[in-house]
Amino acid sequence: MYSEMIFINGFVHCDPHPGNVLVRKRPDTGKAEVVLLDHGLYQVLTEEFRLDYCHLWQSLIWTDMKKIKKYSQRLGAGDLYPLFACMLTARSWNSVNRGISHVPVTASEDLEIRDNAANYLPQISQLLSHVPRQMLLIFKTNDLLRGIEAALGTRASASSFLNMSRCCIRALAQHKKKNTSSSFRRTQISFSEAFSLWQIDLHELILRVKGLRLARWVLALLCRLLPAPH
Numbered sequence: 109m110y111s112e113m114i115f116i117n118g119f120v121h122c123d124p125h126p127g128n129v130l131v132r133k134r135p136d137t138g139k140a141e142v143v144l145l146d147h148g149l150y151q152v153l154t155e156e157f158r159l160d161y162c163h164l165w166q167s168l169i170w171t172d173m174k175k176i177k178k179y180s181q182r183l184g185a186g187d188l189y190p191l192f193a194c195m196l197t198a199r200s201w202n203s204v205n206r207g208i209s210h211v212p213v214t215a216s217e218d219l220e221i222r223d224n225a226a227n228y229l230p231q232i233s234q235l236l237s238h239v240p241r242q243m244l245l246i247f248k249t250n251d252l253l254r255g256i257e258a259a260l261g262t263r264a265s266a267s268s269f270l271n272m273s274r275c276c277i278r279a280l281a282q283h284k285k286k287n288t289s290s291s292f293r294r295t296q297i298s299f300s301e302a303f304s305l306w307q308i309d310l311h312e313l314i315l316r317v318k319g320l321r322l323a324r325w326v327l328a329l330l331c332r333l334l335p336a337p338h
Contacts, residue, residue, distance in 0.1 A: 109142060110253060111275035114246070115162050116282070118153035122245040124252045126259070151245040157183070159283055161246070162276040168197060169269045171207040184239040191231055192239070194221070195247065198254055209269040270312050277304045 113120045121128075121144050130143040153161070160182045167175035180189035193204050200220055203211045225232070236244065257263040281301035285294045 109144075110249070111272045114153070114249075115158065115165070115272070115275040115279045118155065118158040120151045120153065120246070120249060121147065121149070122151050122249045123149040124249060124256070126256060129256070149245075151242055151249075153242055153246075155283070157240055157242050159280065162279050164196075165272055166276045166280075168193065168204065169209050169273050171205070171210075173205065176204070183243060185235060186238060188231055188235045188238075191228060191235055194224075195232070195235070196250065198251075200224075213263055267312070270308050274305060274308055277301055277308075 110120070110124070123146060124144065128145045130145055132141055132143060133139070134141045160179050163175065164179035164183065166172075167179060176193055177189050180192045183192070185192035190201050190204075194201055197204060197208050198221065199208050199211075199213070200217050203213075203217060254263065257268070262268065278301065281297050284297045288294055288297070
Protein backbone atom coordinates (compact mmCIF):
# COMPACT_ATOMS: atom_id res chain seq x y z
CA MET A 109 0.00 0.00 0.00
CA TYR A 110 2.76 2.45 0.92
CA SER A 111 4.85 1.46 -2.08
CA GLU A 112 1.87 2.39 -4.29
CA MET A 113 1.52 5.75 -2.53
CA ILE A 114 5.21 6.65 -2.56
CA PHE A 115 6.52 5.26 -5.84
CA ILE A 116 3.46 5.40 -8.10
CA ASN A 117 1.05 8.06 -6.83
CA GLY A 118 3.46 10.45 -5.10
CA PHE A 119 0.77 11.27 -2.52
CA VAL A 120 1.71 9.85 0.87
CA HIS A 121 -0.11 9.49 4.21
CA CYS A 122 2.78 10.37 6.56
CA ASP A 123 1.44 9.31 9.95
CA PRO A 124 0.99 5.51 9.83
CA HIS A 125 1.37 4.79 13.55
CA PRO A 126 -0.65 1.75 14.77
CA GLY A 127 -3.52 3.93 16.02
CA ASN A 128 -4.06 5.20 12.47
CA VAL A 129 -4.24 1.74 10.89
CA LEU A 130 -7.55 -0.11 11.12
CA VAL A 131 -7.95 -3.73 10.03
CA ARG A 132 -11.56 -4.72 9.50
CA LYS A 133 -13.71 -7.24 7.68
CA ARG A 134 -15.39 -5.86 4.58
CA PRO A 135 -19.19 -6.13 5.01
CA ASP A 136 -19.77 -6.98 1.33
CA THR A 137 -17.08 -9.64 0.75
CA GLY A 138 -16.05 -10.68 4.27
CA LYS A 139 -12.37 -10.21 3.32
CA ALA A 140 -9.85 -8.36 5.48
CA GLU A 141 -9.33 -4.70 4.65
CA VAL A 142 -6.64 -2.25 5.80
CA VAL A 143 -7.97 1.28 6.36
CA LEU A 144 -5.83 4.37 7.00
CA LEU A 145 -7.26 6.90 9.47
CA ASP A 146 -6.45 10.54 10.29
CA HIS A 147 -5.70 12.28 6.99
CA GLY A 148 -4.15 15.40 8.46
CA LEU A 149 -0.54 14.83 7.38
CA TYR A 150 0.18 14.13 3.72
CA GLN A 151 3.18 14.77 1.51
CA VAL A 152 2.94 15.43 -2.22
CA LEU A 153 6.12 14.25 -3.96
CA THR A 154 7.44 16.03 -7.04
CA GLU A 155 7.92 13.81 -10.07
CA GLU A 156 11.69 14.35 -10.03
CA PHE A 157 11.94 13.34 -6.37
CA ARG A 158 9.63 10.35 -6.81
CA LEU A 159 11.57 8.97 -9.78
CA ASP A 160 14.98 9.48 -8.12
CA TYR A 161 13.61 7.78 -5.01
CA CYS A 162 12.37 4.86 -7.18
CA HIS A 163 15.82 4.47 -8.73
CA LEU A 164 17.48 4.66 -5.32
CA TRP A 165 15.34 1.92 -3.79
CA GLN A 166 15.81 -0.28 -6.86
CA SER A 167 19.57 0.17 -6.40
CA LEU A 168 19.37 -0.63 -2.68
CA ILE A 169 17.26 -3.76 -3.22
CA TRP A 170 19.48 -5.12 -6.00
CA THR A 171 22.78 -3.92 -4.43
CA ASP A 172 23.92 -1.63 -7.24
CA MET A 173 26.47 0.44 -5.33
CA LYS A 174 27.26 2.89 -8.15
CA LYS A 175 23.59 3.79 -8.52
CA ILE A 176 23.13 3.99 -4.73
CA LYS A 177 25.79 6.70 -4.75
CA LYS A 178 24.36 8.42 -7.85
CA TYR A 179 20.74 8.64 -6.70
CA SER A 180 21.62 9.39 -3.06
CA GLN A 181 23.61 12.37 -4.31
CA ARG A 182 20.76 13.42 -6.61
CA LEU A 183 18.59 13.52 -3.48
CA GLY A 184 21.02 15.87 -1.74
CA ALA A 185 23.20 13.46 0.27
CA GLY A 186 26.52 14.56 -1.28
CA ASP A 187 29.54 12.76 0.17
CA LEU A 188 27.38 11.53 3.04
CA TYR A 189 25.60 9.06 0.75
CA PRO A 190 26.65 5.99 2.82
CA LEU A 191 25.06 7.57 5.91
CA PHE A 192 21.99 8.47 3.84
CA ALA A 193 21.59 4.86 2.66
CA CYS A 194 21.94 3.61 6.24
CA MET A 195 19.36 6.09 7.55
CA LEU A 196 16.93 5.23 4.77
CA THR A 197 17.13 1.48 5.27
CA ALA A 198 17.93 1.43 9.03
CA ARG A 199 20.72 -1.01 8.13
CA SER A 200 24.48 -0.90 8.57
CA TRP A 201 26.71 0.07 5.64
CA ASN A 202 28.07 -3.48 5.67
CA SER A 203 24.52 -4.84 5.17
CA VAL A 204 23.86 -2.32 2.39
CA ASN A 205 27.01 -3.55 0.62
CA ARG A 206 26.07 -7.20 1.11
CA GLY A 207 22.44 -6.65 0.03
CA ILE A 208 19.61 -5.59 2.36
CA SER A 209 17.21 -8.03 0.67
CA HIS A 210 19.57 -10.95 1.38
CA VAL A 211 20.98 -10.21 4.83
CA PRO A 212 18.57 -10.55 7.80
CA VAL A 213 18.46 -7.92 10.53
CA THR A 214 20.25 -9.02 13.70
CA ALA A 215 20.20 -7.72 17.27
CA SER A 216 23.90 -6.85 17.03
CA GLU A 217 23.26 -4.79 13.87
CA ASP A 218 20.44 -2.89 15.61
CA LEU A 219 22.77 -2.17 18.53
CA GLU A 220 25.50 -0.99 16.14
CA ILE A 221 23.06 1.39 14.45
CA ARG A 222 21.87 2.85 17.78
CA ASP A 223 25.47 3.38 18.93
CA ASN A 224 26.49 4.98 15.63
CA ALA A 225 23.44 7.26 15.61
CA ALA A 226 24.79 8.99 18.72
CA ASN A 227 28.31 9.19 17.27
CA TYR A 228 27.18 10.66 13.95
CA LEU A 229 24.73 13.29 15.19
CA PRO A 230 26.61 16.23 13.54
CA GLN A 231 26.72 14.43 10.18
CA ILE A 232 23.05 13.40 10.49
CA SER A 233 22.10 17.02 11.22
CA GLN A 234 24.14 18.20 8.23
CA LEU A 235 22.52 15.60 5.97
CA LEU A 236 18.98 16.49 7.06
CA SER A 237 19.66 20.14 6.28
CA HIS A 238 20.65 19.29 2.68
CA VAL A 239 18.01 16.76 1.57
CA PRO A 240 14.70 18.00 0.06
CA ARG A 241 11.97 18.80 2.60
CA GLN A 242 9.90 15.97 1.12
CA MET A 243 12.56 13.57 2.36
CA LEU A 244 12.04 14.55 5.99
CA LEU A 245 8.44 13.29 6.09
CA ILE A 246 9.45 10.20 4.12
CA PHE A 247 12.04 9.44 6.82
CA LYS A 248 9.31 9.81 9.47
CA THR A 249 6.93 7.58 7.50
CA ASN A 250 9.58 4.91 6.97
CA ASP A 251 10.39 4.83 10.69
CA LEU A 252 6.71 4.39 11.63
CA LEU A 253 6.26 1.62 9.07
CA ARG A 254 9.44 -0.04 10.30
CA GLY A 255 8.05 0.00 13.85
CA ILE A 256 4.90 -1.80 12.68
CA GLU A 257 6.99 -4.34 10.76
CA ALA A 258 9.15 -4.97 13.84
CA ALA A 259 6.04 -5.52 15.99
CA LEU A 260 4.62 -7.98 13.43
CA GLY A 261 7.96 -9.75 12.89
CA THR A 262 8.08 -8.92 9.15
CA ARG A 263 10.96 -6.43 9.11
CA ALA A 264 13.27 -6.66 6.07
CA SER A 265 11.25 -9.55 4.64
CA ALA A 266 12.02 -10.55 1.06
CA SER A 267 8.37 -10.19 0.05
CA SER A 268 8.33 -6.54 1.18
CA PHE A 269 11.39 -5.72 -0.93
CA LEU A 270 9.96 -7.56 -3.94
CA ASN A 271 6.68 -5.64 -3.68
CA MET A 272 8.61 -2.37 -3.46
CA SER A 273 10.59 -3.35 -6.54
CA ARG A 274 7.40 -4.13 -8.47
CA CYS A 275 6.04 -0.66 -7.73
CA CYS A 276 9.34 0.98 -8.73
CA ILE A 277 9.34 -0.88 -12.05
CA ARG A 278 5.73 0.13 -12.75
CA ALA A 279 6.37 3.77 -11.81
CA LEU A 280 9.47 4.08 -14.01
CA ALA A 281 7.73 2.37 -16.93
CA GLN A 282 4.73 4.71 -16.64
CA HIS A 283 7.07 7.70 -16.72
CA LYS A 284 8.91 6.43 -19.82
CA LYS A 285 5.66 5.70 -21.67
CA LYS A 286 4.27 9.12 -20.79
CA ASN A 287 7.34 10.81 -22.26
CA THR A 288 7.40 9.10 -25.65
CA SER A 289 5.14 9.64 -28.64
CA SER A 290 6.26 6.47 -30.41
CA SER A 291 3.84 3.53 -30.26
CA PHE A 292 6.71 1.17 -30.97
CA ARG A 293 8.74 2.61 -28.08
CA ARG A 294 5.75 2.32 -25.73
CA THR A 295 5.36 -1.32 -26.74
CA GLN A 296 9.07 -1.91 -26.04
CA ILE A 297 8.70 -0.32 -22.60
CA SER A 298 5.61 -2.45 -21.85
CA PHE A 299 7.45 -5.65 -22.81
CA SER A 300 10.47 -4.65 -20.72
CA GLU A 301 8.19 -3.88 -17.76
CA ALA A 302 6.37 -7.22 -18.11
CA PHE A 303 9.69 -9.09 -18.34
CA SER A 304 11.08 -7.35 -15.22
CA LEU A 305 7.90 -8.12 -13.27
CA TRP A 306 8.08 -11.73 -14.47
CA GLN A 307 11.68 -11.94 -13.20
CA ILE A 308 10.51 -10.77 -9.77
CA ASP A 309 7.67 -13.33 -9.78
CA LEU A 310 10.18 -16.05 -10.66
CA HIS A 311 12.58 -14.89 -7.92
CA GLU A 312 9.70 -14.95 -5.41
CA LEU A 313 8.72 -18.46 -6.52
CA ILE A 314 12.31 -19.67 -6.07
CA LEU A 315 12.39 -18.19 -2.54
CA ARG A 316 9.14 -19.98 -1.68
CA VAL A 317 10.41 -23.29 -3.03
CA LYS A 318 13.62 -22.88 -1.02
CA GLY A 319 11.54 -22.10 2.06
CA LEU A 320 9.44 -25.25 1.57
CA ARG A 321 12.56 -27.37 1.10
CA LEU A 322 14.10 -25.93 4.25
CA ALA A 323 10.90 -26.59 6.22
CA ARG A 324 10.81 -30.21 4.99
CA TRP A 325 14.50 -30.65 5.85
CA VAL A 326 13.96 -29.30 9.38
CA LEU A 327 10.88 -31.51 9.84
CA ALA A 328 12.80 -34.60 8.64
CA LEU A 329 15.67 -33.75 11.01
CA LEU A 330 13.30 -33.35 13.95
CA CYS A 331 11.65 -36.67 13.15
CA ARG A 332 15.05 -38.36 13.27
CA LEU A 333 16.19 -36.63 16.46
CA LEU A 334 12.97 -36.93 18.46
CA PRO A 335 11.73 -40.38 19.46
CA ALA A 336 8.23 -41.32 18.33
CA PRO A 337 5.62 -41.31 21.16
CA HIS A 338 4.57 -44.74 22.47
